[in-house]
Amino acid sequence: MSSRVLAARPGMSQAPAPRAAAAKRERRAAWIRRVPLLPALIFMIVVTQLPFVATLVISFMRWNALEPGNTGFTGFTNYKTVFTESALRGSVIATVVLTVSVVLVSLAIGLAIALLLNRAFVGRAFIRTIMIAPFLIVPVAAALLFKQGIYNPSYGLLNGTITGITHLFGGHSPVQPVWIQDQPKIAVEAALIWQWTPFMMLILLAGLQSRDSEVMEAALVDGASPWQTFRFVTFPHLRRYIELGALFGSFFILQNFDFVFTITSGGLGTANLPYTIYQTFFSAHDYGLASAQGVVVVAASLIIANFALRVVSSLLREEVIR
Amino acid sequence: MTAATATRVARPATRSRRRRPMRLGRNMWLGLLAWVIGLLFFAPVAYMVLTSFHSEAAAATNPPSYGAGLTLQGYKEFFGIGTGTSPWPALINSAMASIISTALVLCLAIPAAYALAVKPVRKWRDVMFFFLSTKFLPPVAALLPLYLFAKHVGLLDNIWLLIVLYTSMNLPIAVWMMRSFLIEIPRALPEAASIDGAGVLTLLRKIILPIASPGIAATALICFIFSWNELLFALVLTATVSQTGPVFLTSFVTSEGLFLAQVCAAATVISLPVLAAGFAAQDKLVQGLSLGAVK
Numbered sequence: 001m002s003s004r005v006l007a008a009r010p011g012m013s014q015a016p017a018p019r020a021a022a023a024k025r026e027r028r029a030a031w032i033r034r035v036p037l038l039p040a041l042i043f044m045i046v047v048t049q050l051p052f053v054a055t056l057v058i059s060f061m062r063w064n065a066l067e068p069g070n071t072g073f074t075g076f077t078n079y080k081t082v083f084t085e086s087a088l089r090g091s092v093i094a095t096v097v098l099t100v101s102v103v104l105v106s107l108a109i110g111l112a113i114a115l116l117l118n119r120a121f122v123g124r125a126f127i128r129t130i131m132i133a134p135f136l137i138v139p140v141a142a143a144l145l146f147k148q149g150i151y152n153p154s155y156g157l158l159n160g161t162i163t164g165i166t167h168l169f170g171g172h173s174p175v176q177p178v179w180i181q182d183q184p185k186i187a188v189e190a191a192l193i194w195q196w197t198p199f200m201m202l203i204l205l206a207g208l209q210s211r212d213s214e215v216m217e218a219a220l221v222d223g224a225s226p227w228q229t230f231r232f233v234t235f236p237h238l239r240r241y242i243e244l245g246a247l248f249g250s251f252f253i254l255q256n257f258d259f260v261f262t263i264t265s266g267g268l269g270t271a272n273l274p275y276t277i278y279q280t281f282f283s284a285h286d287y288g289l290a291s292a293q294g295v296v297v298v299a300a301s302l303i304i305a306n307f308a309l310r311v312v313s314s315l316l317r318e319e320v321i322r
Numbered sequence: 323m324t325a326a327t328a329t330r331v332a333r334p335a336t337r338s339r340r341r342r343p344m345r346l347g348r349n350m351w352l353g354l355l356a357w358v359i360g361l362l363f364f365a366p367v368a369y370m371v372l373t374s375f376h377s378e379a380a381a382a383t384n385p386p387s388y389g390a391g392l393t394l395q396g397y398k399e400f401f402g403i404g405t406g407t408s409p410w411p412a413l414i415n416s417a418m419a420s421i422i423s424t425a426l427v428l429c430l431a432i433p434a435a436y437a438l439a440v441k442p443v444r445k446w447r448d449v450m451f452f453f454l455s456t457k458f459l460p461p462v463a464a465l466l467p468l469y470l471f472a473k474h475v476g477l478l479d480n481i482w483l484l485i486v487l488y489t490s491m492n493l494p495i496a497v498w499m500m501r502s503f504l505i506e507i508p509r510a511l512p513e514a515a516s517i518d519g520a521g522v523l524t525l526l527r528k529i530i531l532p533i534a535s536p537g538i539a540a541t542a543l544i545c546f547i548f549s550w551n552e553l554l555f556a557l558v559l560t561a562t563v564s565q566t567g568p569v570f571l572t573s574f575v576t577s578e579g580l581f582l583a584q585v586c587a588a589a590t591v592i593s594l595p596v597l598a599a600g601f602a603a604q605d606k607l608v609q610g611l612s613l614g615a616v617k
Contacts, residue, residue: 033443036433036522040493041449043430047490048456054467113359121353127360129604133367136600138551140568141589144575145370148585155382155582157369164385194366199611206608206616244612255460257554258568262575274462274554281466282558294463305458309451 052298058291065285078292088276088293095254095272097185102192103249107242109193110200115230117201118208128205135198143262146191151179151263184268188259196253200245207241208234247308254301273297374586381582396583400591409588412570415481417595419556419566420549423488427496427545428538430489435500436530440512450501453494454613461491465558472559481564487555492545495613499544502614503537504530540606543599550596567592 062074082088117128137145150157159176166174180187211234219229257274264270266279273293281290372388373381374397380390402408438446468487469478477483507530515525531538553568560569571592574585600607608616 030444032522033437033441035437037437037443037449040430040434040497041452044453044456044490044493047486048459048464051464051467051471052459054470055463058466113356116352116356116359119349119352119356121349121356123357124353127356129601130364130367131360132600132604132607133597134363136547136597137367137370137589137593138568138571138596140551140553140571141593144571144585145366145589148574148582149370149373150366152582155384155386157366157386160384160386167385194363197363202608203612203616241616244615248612251458255462257462261553261557262572265575274460277462278465278554278558281469287466287470290466291463294460294466297460298463301458301460302455305455308458309454 055291055294058287059295061288063287065287074288078288081289082292082296090269091271091273091276094270098189098192098256098272099250099253101189102196102253103246106193106197106200106249107245109197110245111204111242113197113201114204114208117205131201132198134195137195139195139258140262142195143191143259146187147180147263151187153178180264181268184264184270188263188270191263192253192256192259196249200249203241203245204238207238211237250304251308254304370586371590373583374590376583378581378583381586396587397591399581399584400587409567409570412565412567415564416550416567418481419484419488420546423485423492423549424542424545426485426489427492428542430493431496431500431541432526432538434497435504436526438497439501439504440507440530450498453497457494461554465554469558478559479561479563483559484556484564484566488549488552491552492548495548495610496541496545498613499541499610500534500537502609503534507533536606540603540610543603544607544610547596547599
């Protein structure tokens with residue numbers, strides 16, 4: 001729609017007038033357009049940008065709340081600590097492993113469920129509705145439910161089910177793993193996958209339902225097998241939705257704090273960067289180091305954001321052409 | 323595409339008719355599979371609600387006693403009848419922080435989205451990306467300056483600090499969402515209104531708001547959910563006076579002993595508003611979560 005593109009440049013279609021007056025009117029009009037935007041813009045700059053400037057400044061300082069007299073600028077010392085201390089390197093690896101595994105697995109399961117839900121069957125609307133429920137449990141509550149209700153070795157749902165099945169087959173000594181201690185990372189990941197699969201499913205299902213029905217019919221008429229239809233028609237169309245799900249998922253999982261805090265309290269090698277920063281700041285009171293860690297996380301996020309913005313901007317551009 | 327073209331020639335037309343009975347059987351199996359997976363995902367939620375109505379003794383059996391008698395004991399314990407620590411102040415704080423911040427978000431986001439969609443400013447794309455980029459900055463990195471600032475001006479343990487932070491957390495989402503709803507309004511409508519002499523406010527009130535109200539409702543519900551769920555800021559910036567529901571829940575993290583029914587009751591109560599909001603906004607959930615990119 002070309003009128004939308006034209007309208008983005010105010011004043012282009014105005015009749016010629018004395019140049020100075022016209023320019024003045026145009027400036028005025030441009031400002032009137034900007035007024036509704038300004039409160040939101042100024043609010044965001046003040047509340048989100050100023051703290052980051054402060055973080056950047058503090059990251060170059062020697063500042064531990066437990067040693068109030070010993071404060072000053074130290075240059076890159078905090079950053080050296082960030083990159084050399086093995087505990088911190090561990091939390092970088094933990095963050096990457098957690099984010100990648102949760103996003104990939106929940107995308108794969110979400111895709112399978114979306115494909116199943118895209119078919120007609122009895123009770124489809126019901127199943128689709130209850131599938132969303134995991135995503136609508138408050139994250140701390142979900143993590144608590146997994147820690148106390150599902151993983152608990154003596155009365156949790158997992159071991160309870162194992163006992164039930166063992167008794168069913170006449171067994172007497174069921175295997176009773178100590179889930180969180182045995183597999184701490186998988187315990188955190190599984191709970192997050194449970195919560196995030198519905199999110200992926202919803203995005204991919206929306207993608208499946210926006211497929212061009214004519215193209216699908218053409219594929220059917222042409223005798224394409226289900227696999228061929230998926231490979232050559234559905235998947236290329238879904239790619240954008242998969243990318244979107246992966247990107248939004250990555251951001252939420254990258255910043256995840258609740259599950260690590262609740263399920264393992266950052267122990268057993270599960271401490272990711274948000275949790276580690278929280279600890280450096282809240283338990284060790286090392287403000288300088290916590291800030292340097294924060295800056296590193298921001299830098300990493302911006303690299304990923306760069307990819308994300310490219311995907312999203314292709315969506316915006318398409319909208320203008322449409 | 324070559325493979326698809328090749329099979330088109332090779333496959334006789336009668337083939338698809340012959341395959342139909344077999345397909346029906348397969349459809350049934352796939353429907354059944356969808357039911358099994360759906361129920362499997364729902365099982366923890368069902369288990370949580372069921373256990374919340376069990377006695378502590380019945381909740382702690384192995385294997386689980388699904389058929390045990392139902393009781394409100396877990397809820398009574400959670401609401402502090404007997405123990406004395408009531409979750410009500412925390413729940414009220416959560417409601418205040420979520421509802422007021424959502425209202426503030428809408429007040430800021432609707433005019434902003436108007437300036438980005440209906441009568442777009444010149445660099446609307448840059449502005450949109452600025453809003454989005456703030457969402458990509460991890461909140462944990464801003465935590466320390468915010469804490470120091472709050473401590474300095476005496477805003478620690480003050481619910482209004484959380485309200486401001488939740489507003490900034492949700493404003494980008496709301497701007498993107500609202501823009502995606504407002505862009506659907508036919509261009510001729512506001513133009514005709516302004517030719518008829520309607521000012522910006524009249525235009526907003528009489529034309530934009532009625533058309534956009536389903537979108538506004540969906541945006542509000544999503545902002546409410548994110549504020550209600552938030553833990554990190556609330557954990558660090560509040561203490562006893564203005565702690566929120568999720569912070570109250572963290573007191574169950576390290577507890578030991580017979581209290582699973584109480585934990586399940588707590589998790590159910592705290593999740594109830596989100597479940598209600600989420601199911602109400604079900605058809606707009608995707609659009610909101612993808613910031614309006616997926617419709």
